Amino acid sequence: MYLHGTSKINDQGHLEIGGCDTSDLVKRFGTPLYVMDEALIRQRCREYVDAFRATGLKFQVAYASKAFCVMAMCRIVEEEGMSLDVVSDGELYTALKAGFPPERIHFHGNNKTPYEIGMAIEAQIGCFVVDNRVELHMVNAIAAEKRRKVNILFRITPGVEAHTHEYISTGQNDSKFGFDLDNGSAFRAVQEVAQLPNIELLGIHSHIGSQIFEVEGFQLAVDKVIGFAAKVRSELGVIFSVVNLGGGFGIRYVEGDTPLPVASYVQAITESVITNFSRYDYPMPEIWIEPGRSIVGDSGTTLYTVGTYKDIPGIRKYVAVDGGMTDNPRPALYESRYEAMLANRANEPGEEVVSIAGKCCESGDMLIWDVELPKVNTGDTLAVSCTGAYNYAMASNYNRIRRPAVVFVKDGEADVVVERESYENIIGNDVVPSRMKQVSKSV
Numbered sequence: 001m002y003l004h005g006t007s008k009i010n011d012q013g014h015l016e017i018g019g020c021d022t023s024d025l026v027k028r029f030g031t032p033l034y035v036m037d038e039a040l041i042r043q044r045c046r047e048y049v050d051a052f053r054a055t056g057l058k059f060q061v062a063y064a065s066k067a068f069c070v071m072a073m074c075r076i077v078e079e080e081g082m083s084l085d086v087v088s089d090g091e092l093y094t095a096l097k098a099g100f101p102p103e104r105i106h107f108h109g110n111n112k113t114p115y116e117i118g119m120a121i122e123a124q125i126g127c128f129v130v131d132n133r134v135e136l137h138m139v140n141a142i143a144a145e146k147r148r149k150v151n152i153l154f155r156i157t158p159g160v161e162a163h164t165h166e167y168i169s170t171g172q173n174d175s176k177f178g179f180d181l182d183n184g185s186a187f188r189a190v191q192e193v194a195q196l197p198n199i200e201l202l203g204i205h206s207h208i209g210s211q212i213f214e215v216e217g218f219q220l221a222v223d224k225v226i227g228f229a230a231k232v233r234s235e236l237g238v239i240f241s242v243v244n245l246g247g248g249f250g251i252r253y254v255e256g257d258t259p260l261p262v263a264s265y266v267q268a269i270t271e272s273v274i275t276n277f278s279r280y281d282y283p284m285p286e287i288w289i290e291p292g293r294s295i296v297g298d299s300g301t302t303l304y305t306v307g308t309y310k311d312i313p314g315i316r317k318y319v320a321v322d323g324g325m326t327d328n329p330r331p332a333l334y335e336s337r338y339e340a341m342l343a344n345r346a347n348e349p350g351e352e353v354v355s356i357a358g359k360c361c362e363s364g365d366m367l368i369w370d371v372e373l374p375k376v377n378t379g380d381t382l383a384v385s386c387t388g389a390y391n392y393a394m395a396s397n398y399n400r401i402r403r404p405a406v407v408f409v410k411d412g413e414a415d416v417v418v419e420r421e422s423y424e425n426i427i428g429n430d431v432v433p434s435r436m437k438q439v440s441k442s443v
C-alpha cells in the first residue's frame, strides 16, 4: 500500500498516521474507523491556495463539501481561507452550524428546493450556481419575496467529456446538469436575467467530471467558456466577472493512477484563462475552482478488523472485514480500486493474494478483488488507503450497520470528529404505531 502524507511504518512494525499508532487507535476507538490525516488535508488546501496566490490573479478555491462534510472539516476549510460549496440544506446547515462565513458559501445542485433556496437566501450565502431555467425563476421569485438581490453563476454543460467513469463524468451534452451551450439554452438564460430584478449574474460555471488526470479537458472547457462569454458580450453587452471551472482533479488511489501535482492543474487552468481571455481582449475574470476529492481523498484510511475467511481452492480466498459497502460504496458503485495492508503487521512480506469482502448480505459487497497480504488471521487490522473522499459522505445504514467514527490525527493526537453511531441512532427515527401489539420485553 502506498503511504500517503504522514503515514509510515513505525518501530513496532505498525502503520502509523499523524504520529498515532493505528493499533492504539483500534484499541481506543474500535473498528471500522475512518482515520483522517489532518496535516495532509491542510497541505492539500495550501497547495491550491498557494498556487493561485502565485499567479497574482483574483481567485476562490471552494472545497466541494460533498466529498466529506462534517463540522470539523468546515472549520479547517475556514481556517485555510477557502470557500465552501454545498449541494443541499444538510450540507448548508452543517457549514452554518460550524460557523462557516455564509458569504463564502456557494450553493450547487440540479434540483434545489424552494425551502433550500429560501434557507440559503436567509443565511445570505455568497452565490447560487443556477443549474436550469426553472431554478432561475424560483431563485428570483424567492429573493423578491425576501427583498434581496442574490448573486448567481450559470452552470453550463461545456460539451466536454472527461476521461473518467461514465457515472462520474458530467460535462457532456447528455447530462442532467446545467444549461446547454450548443443548443442555445445558456444564451437564452443570460438574456432572461435582464428581466429578473432580484438576480445579479456574476459569471459562469463548468464542471467536466471527476478523478481527472489530464489538463486538456479543463483547457477545452475554458475554450468553450470564452467563446460563450465573447458572444454574450457582443450580443447582450453582459460581461462575466467570475469563471468557475469546477472540481474533478484526480488523486492516486492505486498504482498506475497518475494525478498531476495540484500546482500543475492550477497553472494549466490559469494560463488557459489568461491566454483565451486576452485573445478576446476580455477583462480578466476571477477564477474559482471546486476541488473535493483532491483535498480529502488521500488523507483518509479506513481501519477494519478481519473476521472470517473462506478459501475456495483454485478459485480465491475471501477475507471478510467488519465493514464494507456501507462505509465505502465506491467499489460496488463504480468498480473503484483501492490498496490495503495489514496495519498490525506492516513489515511482513506478502504471502497470499486474497479478496476483501464486506459483511453485508450482498454479493457485490466487495472492497478489493485481489490484494497481496501476509497470511491473514482473524483479528488482524486491515487498512484501506485513500478513503477520505466520498466514503463517510456516501456511507449508509444498509443491514442496519452503524456508521463508523471518524478521527482526525495530527502530531500524535487523535480527535473524534464524528462519533460512531449508536443503536439509538439506528432506531432513532423509527416509530411503532400504538395500534401495534406491545412487546412484553424490550432489549
Ligand SMILES: Cc1ncc(COP(=O)(O)O)c(C=O)c1O
Pocket (backbone or CB within 6 Å): 064, 067, 108, 170, 207, 209, 210, 211, 246, 247, 248, 249, 290, 291, 292, 293, 294, 389
Ligand atoms: C459541480 C461540482 N463541483 C465540484 C465537484 C467536486 O469534484 P471532485 O471531488 O472530483 O473534485 C463535483 C463532483 O464531481 C461537482 O459535481
Ligand SMILES: N[C@@H](CCCC[NH3+])C(=O)O
Pocket (backbone or CB within 6 Å): 066, 168, 210, 330, 389, 390
Ligand atoms: N461520488 C463520486 C463522484 C461524484 C462527485 C460529485 N459530482 C465518487 O465517489 O467518485
